[in-house]
């Protein structure tokens with residue numbers, strides 16, 4: 302399947318699976334769909350949408366995306382377990398092009414302690430799962446988890462059996478980011494030399510970034526014969542993350558003189574997708590991150606600025622425009638209308654269906670009145686905030702007023718609309734956030750305990766938007782809530798209300814599942 306002259310590199314995006322796995326809270330179906338649409342426009346070849354066996358919510362999200370997005374291959378992850386493969390096959394049923402990705406560990410450490418199996422037993426389980434997966438699709442990917450720490454003969458043994466069983470892509474993950482480039486390239490060359498049926502499968506690699514080598518290892522693997530690179534947008538993923546796909550795409554494009562390979566990535570979508578992933582996943586991008594960091598195209602010192610003014614390429618090897626970053630020619634204030642807001646959002650890469658303009662504009666005007674000038678990150682935060690709201694949210698915060706005395710004691714009056722009914726309560730607390738949480742607690746009655754509270758700024762300056770992320774223990778579950786506002790007390794109350802709405806939706810899904818089970822039995 303791969304030849305020495307084959308210069309086409311497949312890009313396999315796992316932002317929605319490995320990336321999501323690493324978040325403090327799982328994404329909602331609506332957020333996953335929004336990300337999936339952006340990632341598909343980026344031009345990736347395969348999208349790993351989730352792990353359908355892990356929860357009814359993930360099954361539902363994978364199914365919804367697989368049913369609606371056309372173009373890339375839609376993929377789901379499954380352990381080498383029959384029930385996981387069935388869940389994956391069912392979730393992907395309606396996809397135009399589908400792939401089941403199944404895996405089992407091959408390293409002595411994982412076999413002995415985690416799976417408590419021999420290599421032969423794990424291989425037999427892999428073979429059975431691949432054969433089962435082939436009943437759903439001809440496109441089956443198999444991964445030897447922790448391949449980076451697997452003796453080469455063991456790895457060759459498992460890979461050869463997986464290909465004989467029908468795997469068409471063989472993925473070699475460096476699951477814990479342990480290998481270094483020369484060593485990882487050597488693993489790929491040995492597989493190519495030692496596995497007799499290796500030509501019947503595409504070789505893929507999936508590198509983690511624990512030692513900061515995920516991108517370097519992936520490039521070394523390409524030179525050794527890998528033709529699919531797995532990674533995520535902004536490199537998000539378990540622990541230190543995965544290979545950053547935007548870096549791979551831009552390295553191959555910028556250094557075509559060294560790496561004579563092609564991807565189908567539409568580079569102009571990189572910046573927008575990166576911003577969206579950062580917002581929705583609440584994973585800030587470090588300013589000096591390659592390609593998409595806020596400093597990636599900033600020039601601070603005089604000699605550099607002088608050089609760029611004379612010839613941009615003195616200090617820029619890629620242009621911001623090449624990744625879809627566009628300067629804003631309009632100053633956005635409360636005197637701006639809907640047309641210019643829509644125009645700027647389109648420039649930032651949002652489509653009409655990504656937001657409700659009327660609703661967004663109402664929030665925009667309130668924000669512009671408070672802040673004076675509205676920046677791109679404010680607009681993107683408003684779109685993000687809209688993505689958190691569902692049409693049928695049962696709870697909304699209708700009013701919030703607080704007062705604090707010089708000793709720090711505060712009182713808060715909160716009005717919460719619950720299923721259309723407004724309820725108010727006034728409570729005191731150690732500071733306005735505590736007081737408003739006490740008032741909300743009195744309204745909802747059922748105990749809600751805040752397990753963690755995190756405040757971050759969206760944008761810079763005293764008028765930046767505050768984002769509050771809380772984890773709460775409520776109705777027997779740990780639930781994540783997000784709130785955004787210029788006022789951090791309001792952002793805190795919104796995060797609390799987000800928890801209530803998420804809990805209400807989860808209860809609806811559980812009731813529906815129980816109803817379906819009762820009907821089936």
Ligand SMILES: CC(=O)SCCNC(=O)CCNC(=O)[C@H](O)C(C)(C)COP(=O)(O)OP(=O)(O)OC[C@H]1O[C@@H](n2cnc3c(N)ncnc32)[C@H](O)[C@@H]1OP(=O)(O)O
Pocket residue numbers: 319322352354355356379380381382404405406415416446476539
């Ligand atoms: C490197 C990676 O990224 S792997 C992918 C990681 N992704 C996830 O874990 C997705 C989210 N996970 C989940 O939702 C849950 O862990 C589930 C649904 C997959 C499993 O839940 P549970 O059945 O409660 O098992 P739990 O997670 O506690 O333990 C994992 C079990 O799967 C087994 N297992 C792990 N990997 C595999 C595999 N590839 N194939 C078969 N079995 C496996 C473990 O040995 C353990 O089995 P045991 O119960 O016999 O000891």
Ligand SMILES: CC(C)C(=O)C(=O)O
Pocket residue numbers: 319378404444445446447472474475476477507509
């Ligand atoms: C499931 C596999 C491919 C994985 O994520 C890993 O090994 O890191």
Ligand SMILES: [Mg+2]
Pocket residue numbers: 319474476507509539
């Ligand atoms: Mg991984």
